[in-house]
Amino acid sequence: MRKVGIIGGIGPEATVDYYQSIISKFQEKIGSKEELPELFINSINMYKMFRLLMNGQTEEVIHYLTDAVQKLESVGADFVVMCGNTPHIVFDQIQQKVQVPMISIVEETCLKARELSLEKLGLIGTKFTMENDFFQKPFISHNIEIVVPNQTEQEYIHRKIVEELENGIVNKETKEGFLTIIAEMINQNGIQGIILGCTELPMLIKNEDLTIHPLNTAEIHINKIVDIIFEDQN
Missing domain, CATH: 3.40.50.1860 (Rossmann fold)
Incomplete structure (x- = not known):
């Protein structure tokens, strides 16, 4: 083994x-x-x-x-x-x-997106994951567009991940805030799925909370x- x-x-x-x-x-x-x-x-x-x-x-x-x-x-x-x-x-x-x-984890998530034939995805995670292009590169090379939240939303997401999720804290208001951001990305950008680009995010966001494909990177x-x-x- x-x-x-x-x-x-x-x-x-x-x-x-x-x-x-x-x-x-x-x-x-x-x-x-x-x-x-x-x-x-x-x-x-x-x-x-x-x-x-x-x-x-x-x-x-x-x-x-x-x-x-x-x-x-x-x-x-x-x-x-x-x-x-x-x-x-x-x-x-x-x-x-x-x-x-x-x-x-990035390559495996890209493979999963390709299996699902997804062409446009949202990405949330720490500010380092959202600001940099390391996560987006393999997707772009396979013609999959990646959309991230605006700067203010990125700061909010990062802060909540570090202060709450990384410490095992699951807050209902934070969940509502994250889902609101995802809903805006669906309405404004037409994303077909959302990459949960932080391995603590599934503590907060469950598959049943979403109307689009969840890509749980940890799973x-x-x-x-x-x-x-x-x-x-x-």
Whole structure:
């Protein structure tokens, strides 16, 4: 069985979800509660990463995350995932510096959008995810348009993610605010789906809350991880 290395702490709530979901989905797929995948978790400091990004210290972010991946590689991880969307801003640079293969949450989400034949999507997440083009690049290369909220809305979303969701706080008013922003993107931009580009967002926004396709990046990523483990198991 291949061993999974997880860069956790980005954020903590998502780390718990990845751990529990990988186990439950693996057991469901293999048909046994007496089998477990082998996981390594290296939980790092999300706030340190955010501070470096805010200060434009991209090289320091690359070094910080590369070191985290190499630690997982050194203890025997066969492949590594980062349980957050924001650190994928430097995914390519990290992969070039390590030997262990990494599974990108961005690439897997793009594949899912293509499977659904979606052509125009909204994207919400941290300000780093919405402001930068690392998430949009693979979609654009497949002729899928990505729309993000306006600057004021981006600041609001980012603040609520960092202050509330990253700390396990689910606020009804915040949910209503996020859904209002998504509704405006549907009405003004004609989006066919919404990318939940922060792995804590599913705590707040559920599939039944939406009238368009939800692209839950955490769930998509986790399903891919389980598929890799299961294929190797057989």
